[in-house]
Amino acid sequence: MHIMEENMVRGSLAPKARASMLTSTSQPRPSGIRQPAIKTSSSSIHSSAPLNPVSDSQNNARAQPTNLGQFGGQKRNVPAPGGDNTCVFQDNKSAHNGFAAFNPEAKRKPPGAGSQYQNKSAGASLMPRLQKGSSILELQQQRPATSMTTSGSRHPSNSSYASNNSYGSSIGYGSRPPSRSHTRTRSATRPARPATSMDTREDKHNGNVAEADEHFQTINSQFESFKNFIESTEKISTTVKEELESSKKRVIALEEERIELHTARQRLKDELQDAERHARKLQYDLEEQQSQHERKYKILEEDHKRELDLLNDEFKREMDKNQKLQQEFESRCGAEAEARLENLSQDNKELRSTLERQKRDHEHEIRLLHEAIQRRDSDVRRIEEELRKANNERFDLQTHIRGNNETIERLRKRAEDAEERLSKDKGHLGGQISLLSSTLDLKSERIQTLEENVKKLQADCELEVQDIKLAAEKKIADETALLRERLIKEEERRHKLFEQVQELKGNIRVMCRIKPPSDPAKDALIPFEPRWNEIDDDKIDGLIIPTFREDLVSGKLVAGKPREFNFERVFDEKCSNGDVFDEISQLVQSVMDGKKVCIFCYGQTGSGKTFTMSKRQGDGDDGVIPRTQGMIFSEIERLKTLGWEYTVEGSYLEVYQDKLYDLLASRHSKPEPLTVDPIGDELKIKGHDFTLLNDARDLDEMIRVADNNRHVAATVKNDRSSRSHSILVLKINGIKKDENGETIRTRKGTLNLIDLAGSEKPDKNGLEQVYKEGVEINSSLSYLRTVLSSLGQGKTEGVDFRSYTLTQLLRPSLGKGCRTLMFVMVSPLKENENETIRSLEFARDAQKVKMGGNGAAKSKK
Numbered sequence: 001m002h003i004m005e006e007n008m009v010r011g012s013l014a015p016k017a018r019a020s021m022l023t024s025t026s027q028p029r030p031s032g033i034r035q036p037a038i039k040t041s042s043s044s045i046h047s048s049a050p051l052n053p054v055s056d057s058q059n060n061a062r063a064q065p066t067n068l069g070q071f072g073g074q075k076r077n078v079p080a081p082g083g084d085n086t087c088v089f090q091d092n093k094s095a096h097n098g099f100a101a102f103n104p105e106a107k108r109k110p111p112g113a114g115s116q117y118q119n120k121s122a123g124a125s126l127m128p129r130l131q132k133g134s135s136i137l138e139l140q141q142q143r144p145a146t147s148m149t150t151s152g153s154r155h156p157s158n159s160s161y162a163s164n165n166s167y168g169s170s171i172g173y174g175s176r177p178p179s180r181s182h183t184r185t186r187s188a189t190r191p192a193r194p195a196t197s198m199d200t201r202e203d204k205h206n207g208n209v210a211e212a213d214e215h216f217q218t219i220n221s222q223f224e225s226f227k228n229f230i231e232s233t234e235k236i237s238t239t240v241k242e243e244l245e246s247s248k249k250r251v252i253a254l255e256e257e258r259i260e261l262h263t264a265r266q267r268l269k270d271e272l273q274d275a276e277r278h279a280r281k282l283q284y285d286l287e288e289q290q291s292q293h294e295r296k297y298k299i300l301e302e303d304h305k306r307e308l309d310l311l312n313d314e315f316k317r318e319m320d321k322n323q324k325l326q327q328e329f330e331s332r333c334g335a336e337a338e339a340r341l342e343n344l345s346q347d348n349k350e351l352r353s354t355l356e357r358q359k360r361d362h363e364h365e366i367r368l369l370h371e372a373i374q375r376r377d378s379d380v381r382r383i384e385e386e387l388r389k390a391n392n393e394r395f396d397l398q399t400h401i402r403g404n405n406e407t408i409e410r411l412r413k414r415a416e417d418a419e420e421r422l423s424k425d426k427g428h429l430g431g432q433i434s435l436l437s438s439t440l441d442l443k444s445e446r447i448q449t450l451e452e453n454v455k456k457l458q459a460d461c462e463l464e465v466q467d468i469k470l471a472a473e474k475k476i477a478d479e480t481a482l483l484r485e486r487l488i489k490e491e492e493r494r495h496k497l498f499e500q501v502q503e504l505k506g507n508i509r510v511m512c513r514i515k516p517p518s519d520p521a522k523d524a525l526i527p528f529e530p531r532w533n534e535i536d537d538d539k540i541d542g543l544i545i546p547t548f549r550e551d552l553v554s555g556k557l558v559a560g561k562p563r564e565f566n567f568e569r570v571f572d573e574k575c576s577n578g579d580v581f582d583e584i585s586q587l588v589q590s591v592m593d594g595k596k597v598c599i600f601c602y603g604q605t606g607s608g609k610t611f612t613m614s615k616r617q618g619d620g621d622d623g624v625i626p627r628t629q630g631m632i633f634s635e636i637e638r639l640k641t642l643g644w645e646y647t648v649e650g651s652y653l654e655v656y657q658d659k660l661y662d663l664l665a666s667r668h669s670k671p672e673p674l675t676v677d678p679i680g681d682e683l684k685i686k687g688h689d690f691t692l693l694n695d696a697r698d699l700d701e702m703i704r705v706a707d708n709n710r711h712v713a714a715t716v717k718n719d720r721s722s723r724s725h726s727i728l729v730l731k732i733n734g735i736k737k738d739e740n741g742e743t744i745r746t747r748k749g750t751l752n753l754i755d756l757a758g759s760e761k762p763d764k765n766g767l768e769q770v771y772k773e774g775v776e777i778n779s780s781l782s783y784l785r786t787v788l789s790s791l792g793q794g795k796t797e798g799v800d801f802r803s804y805t806l807t808q809l810l811r812p813s814l815g816k817g818c819r820t821l822m823f824v825m826v827s828p829l830k831e832n833e834n835e836t837i838r839s840l841e842f843a844r845d846a847q848k849v850k851m852g853g854n855g856a857a858k859s860k861k
């Protein structure tokens with residue numbers, strides 16, 4: 001029984017299973033199976049069950065050593081029931097333990113007495129087969145027929161031992177074999193005992209035989225009982241096996257469950273990782289989109305700002321121009337034009353207020369746009385906050401899942417333990433697993449919900465951004481269109497105002513430039529007194545040259561009447577070419593508006609005409625021609641945005657010795673003189689084509705070629721004196737079309753930039769050629785003066801332009817609607833005072849010219 005228990009403990013059964021098994025086996029178990037009586041004192045045995053009294057015959061039997069003498073001093077080893085049906089015979093000590101368990105009587109009796117109810121043959125037949133591990137049944141089957149079985153009354157199956165229903169009651173704890181008082185018959189086969197002294201007492205002997213029979217019966221019944229016990233033990237064993245089998249199955253099922261759980265956990269983990277990856281990707285996409293939107297917004301904003309800046313610049317320029325115009329208007333018009341000035345001021349005010357309003361509107365719209373961007377930023381921040389929360393939740397979830405994983409891991413270990421403590425832990429584990437599974441399900445659902453939220457927020461954000469973008473784009477487009485429209489209108493207004501001011505300024509405007517002395521410390525200079533402009537007090541618009549005369553009485557020099565010259569502007573020696581161009585750029589602008597403009601420089605040789613007109617030395621202070629060149633082509637680009645397309649054609653001509661030459665013609669052969677068409681308002685030259693100039697580089701190249709071909713020579717005043725009048729003619733035509741490509745407006749402007757040859761008294765002592773040139777130059781200039789003074793006297797008809805090629809050339813530029821600006825260049829040197837005064841007088845005459853008629857000045861045919 002101990003062995004059986006040990007086997008059960010060693011097996012992989014959980015305590016509960018073992019307990020149930022033990023419980024189940026406890027029912028049929030004979031009371032002596034686990035009886036610790038092996039170590040119990042005899043007194044306890046007595047106290048637990050009454051012992052049958054030993055009969056006389058038993059005592060007699062004890063006293064018969066011959067009967068069971070061969071067992072003398074030897075304890076009988078009886079196989080113990082239990083375990084896996086093994087009944088082990090051990091040494092005397094263990095045998096004593098095992099047997100005493102169900103037959104304590106054997107222990108209580110002296111060794112010799114033990115053989116009283118076991119005959120020799122029974123003991124001999126059992127002994128050799130009582131091997132370790134043999135079962136009782138086997139023993140029963142293996143037991144050969146003994147002398148007892150031959151009697152037919154000792155066959156185990158017929159043993160009266162089985163008559164005791166309870167093994168415990170017969171051989172159990174504290175029991176003893178039944179009374180030996182039963183009668184029995186002596187076996188017929190029993191051999192006759194040798195004659196002994198006892199034969200003499202035959203009756204007594206017969207009584208002993210009967211007692212032995214009875215004892216045999218008892219043993220049989222005990223054996224039967226034992227057999228029943230074995231059978232019940234076998235049943236128990238089968239039950240235990242079945243329990244064991246079912247336990248194993250449960251273990252397998254649990255293991256499978258554990259694997260499933262593990263797989264599910266792994267799957268969940270993968271899904272969580274996927275979800276994390278997906279969330280990270282979403283976040284990355286969101287950030288990417290945000291940065292893209294921000295970039296686009298920046299670009300839009302910058303474009304908008306640029307456009308605004310441009311418009312503001314435009315506005316400022318317009319305002320400056322208007323201011324200038326107004327100032328000029330005020331300075332020139334006097335009282336008679338006050339009404340017009342009032343109107344202009346009104347217009348100007350309106351224009352200013354319109355522009356201010358537009359500016360305010362614009363700023364307001366920008367503010368709105370900024371607010372929309374700020375709203376969008378706050379939305380983005382909100383989304384980021386939500387995303388952060390989602391990330392936090394995801395992090396919590398991960399932590400929780402990690403905790404869960406650890407719990408699962410712990411549970412897995414516990415499941416392994418549960419293999420040993422199967423039924424006890426199973427329910428708990430299952431509960432926890434299902435709880436965890438449901439928690440995991442909940443968390444997965446939460447992740448899914450969060451992801452969906454993020455997606456939704458992202459989609460909302462994209463839509464919102466898209467809407468804002470579209471609205472902003474539309475607003476910008478509308479605004480641009482509106483501003484463009486306004487700009488076109490303002491351009492028209494400016495054009496009109498400009499025209500009005502130009503008309504008020506007169507047909508020929510005159511400006512004067514004083515060349516700086518080459519050595520101010522040494523050079524004797526004309527004591528010019530500047531007359532500062534009343535409005536622009538940093539500008540000079542007049543010169544006073546003091547005069548002296550000899551007092552006839554005293555013979556001393558006394559101050560005479562000073563000579564005063566008033567011009568539109570006087571540039572003193574400090575002024576640069578840039579200052580000059582700033583003043584005349586409006587005229588170049590008016591060429592773009594379709595006007596005929598003529599700018600020419602008049603002055604003594606070496607007074608700075610070419611310097612002012614053509615200087616191109618790379619020090620940044622270019623003359624009028626290079627600056628005009630730059631301005632024309634940038635204006636063409638600007639006007640393109642207002643729907644205008646311009647073409648530029650150019651020609652560079654020279655009047656040398658009163659003959660007209662094309663400065664662009666090849667100089668390999670002698671150039672042929674050209675003829676000016678004396679009829680019409682446009683300058684036309686017979687047999688001469690204008691060159692199409694696509695860009696500033698073409699014009700540049702044209703000027704370079706012309707400069708190389710111009711007639712120059714050393715004069716007294718100038719080492720490289722221009723010996724001819726050079727004329728750069730630019731025809732600038734603009735065309736504006738509507739959406740259908742129909743021409744709706746045209747502009748035809750002409751710009752003549754003329755660098756006249758130096759006026760100087762011809763030096764008779766110089767080269768003949770130079771002298772001849774000087775005479776010719778002076779003649780043509782004198783004639784120009786004559787023409788100008790005729791025009792100045794209000795003659796509009798009968799003015800003879802034909803006498804000189806120079807005046808023929810200038811005729812179309814001196815008519816009505818033409819703008820002519822004359823620069824008079826003067827030397828500051830005392831030695832050139834007379835020439836300077838002559839030039840200034842020439843300029844004053846020119847200033848008086850009023851061009852009349854409906855076209856060019858009428859020539860005398």
Ligand SMILES: Nc1ncnc2c1ncn2[C@@H]1O[C@H](COP(=O)(O)OP(=O)(O)OP(=O)(O)O)[C@@H](O)[C@H]1O
Pocket residue numbers: 514515516603604605606607608609610611612715718720721722723756757758759825
């Ligand atoms: N405003 C100025 N500042 C500095 N130098 C000047 C200025 N004006 C003219 N000069 C210098 O004076 C010299 C003569 O000038 P420029 O050739 O322009 O005279 P010009 O009137 O064209 O003479 P010409 O009629 O003989 O051709 C040049 O060396 C030029 O650099």
